Amino acid sequence: MSGKLSLLSSIRWLALMTVLPGALLAADLQIEHVTIVSPERAAPITDARVRVHDGRIVDIQRAGSATDQPHNGAEVIDGSGLFLAPGLIDSHVHLGEIPGMTPDQEAAHPDIAKAARDQIPRSYLLYGFTTLIDLISTPQGVARWKSHGVVPDMYFCGGAALMDGYSMNYAPKPQRYQGWPYMLIESGTQAPDGIDPAMHTPQAVVSRMKSDGAICVKTFFERGFGEDRNLPVPKLDTIRALVKAAHNAGMPVLMHANSDEAHKFGVDAGVDVLAHGMWNWNLEHSTTSEITPGIKKILDAELKNNVGVQPTIQVLYGIKELFSTSYLSDPQLSRVFPSNLIDWYRSPEGQWFHQSLSQEMKFPADASPAQQELDLNERFVSVVDRVLHTTAYLAARHGRILFGTDTPSAPTFANPPGLNGWLEMHRLLDAGETPAQIFVSATLTNARALKLDREIGTVQVGKRANLLLLRQDPTQTIDAYAGIAKVILNGRVLDPLGLTANSAR
Numbered sequence: 001m002s003g004k005l006s007l008l009s010s011i012r013w014l015a016l017m018t019v020l021p022g023a024l025l026a027a028d029l030q031i032e033h034v035t036i037v038s039p040e041r042a043a044p045i046t047d048a049r050v051r052v053h054d055g056r057i058v059d060i061q062r063a064g065s066a067t068d069q070p071h072n073g074a075e076v077i078d079g080s081g082l083f084l085a086p087g088l089i090d091s092h093v094h095l096g097e098i099p100g101m102t103p104d105q106e107a108a109h110p111d112i113a114k115a116a117r118d119q120i121p122r123s124y125l126l127y128g129f130t131t132l133i134d135l136i137s138t139p140q141g142v143a144r145w146k147s148h149g150v151v152p153d154m155y156f157c158g159g160a161a162l163m164d165g166y167s168m169n170y171a172p173k174p175q176r177y178q179g180w181p182y183m184l185i186e187s188g189t190q191a192p193d194g195i196d197p198a199m200h201t202p203q204a205v206v207s208r209m210k211s212d213g214a215i216c217v218k219t220f221f222e223r224g225f226g227e228d229r230n231l232p233v234p235k236l237d238t239i240r241a242l243v244k245a246a247h248n249a250g251m252p253v254l255m256h257a258n259s260d261e262a263h264k265f266g267v268d269a270g271v272d273v274l275a276h277g278m279w280n281w282n283l284e285h286s287t288t289s290e291i292t293p294g295i296k297k298i299l300d301a302e303l304k305n306n307v308g309v310q311p312t313i314q315v316l317y318g319i320k321e322l323f324s325t326s327y328l329s330d331p332q333l334s335r336v337f338p339s340n341l342i343d344w345y346r347s348p349e350g351q352w353f354h355q356s357l358s359q360e361m362k363f364p365a366d367a368s369p370a371q372q373e374l375d376l377n378e379r380f381v382s383v384v385d386r387v388l389h390t391t392a393y394l395a396a397r398h399g400r401i402l403f404g405t406d407t408p409s410a411p412t413f414a415n416p417p418g419l420n421g422w423l424e425m426h427r428l429l430d431a432g433e434t435p436a437q438i439f440v441s442a443t444l445t446n447a448r449a450l451k452l453d454r455e456i457g458t459v460q461v462g463k464r465a466n467l468l469l470l471r472q473d474p475t476q477t478i479d480a481y482a483g484i485a486k487v488i489l490n491g492r493v494l495d496p497l498g499l500t501a502n503s504a505r
């Protein structure tokens, strides 16, 4: 009986194959005479032909080899003078919110919010980001992202914050507990009403995220800043247990850490990636931004253990630029934000986060906006220098630097989607990285760290066709990403003109 059934089904399968050979076998896309730049290669392949079928790279040939004819129905692109590179991966984003807008403000301005949410995915693509890793999301967050049509591929980590610690502290109680399904509750801590602490052990939260489809675990070590400086932080044993459970489930652990204390904690706990550079030196009682013996010891431990680090230098600029008097007039912004959103950012309501930070900064009462800008720039000099110096130290010693922006890192409009990635590249150049190092970080290093390297990160047969056609060699200049010729997303060719905000499409 069962033998007969399987025979029948294989006959049906064969019949299908003979009916549909064209549809099954034709290359959807063929790129001719292109120079392939891929991070696993020491040198480019010139004058290559690349075939894409069903959203994957199926063939790469040098010119002059046997089959010169394009397959029936394939879209052919002449890649003469162009470079074919893998699509970029931003390994640290937050896609749930519109930069600078609270959920209440979003509800009050549905038209602006709709235009923003429709544009944000396109803005990432415009700067070459075909894959995004949202470090704190849920299956509902993924579904919402996918509802916007043409969107970069998105993967997510579950956010394993310590109960009432950073960054769940910002939401009011008790609603915050609903928004953090993977929070950790340490033994000896009183669980909130109606929540079973057994569901919030390291093992339990990792199992739940895994079955929800997360590919990674995000946790936090942050005592706080601004008005909340005494937040609870996890015990070392808790994070070691989280790492063990995650590794057993095949998932990397990323930890929010921007201070020397947090970086040291993360290395001791065995996390895979530190999700920020080291710009707060709290253990050091020096005012210098030159690397001290104490800082060097932590960086050397990161190198020795091959810990991944996301410098995320634009996080600091996302605060700093809120005080810039010219920022909202930057023409680059109008490529990535709808004009009604930029207008709203200018309004008193849109300036709310700037206002709240102004009060925290305690500027002199009579300080003009220009004076505030100067004052703030001065205050940021040493913190920016510290992240530049620690990043440079790792980069010079072949540390495992991941490319991530943390867009948007706070409710700031000065972390614009896509553009923020390109700006982060400028900051990495400031730290002494080369365009080639940045290229490897944003492709293969990221793909490996997130265990996505069988799918993406290089231009190789079998990989997903998330590709960029560039007018310049990305290993030579980051300007290659500022005027992309074509973005290819799962085999679909996208024209950057159609991805730009405020264009008639």
Ligand SMILES: [Zn+2]
Binding pocket: 092, 093, 094, 135, 406, 409
């Ligand atoms: Zn983040």
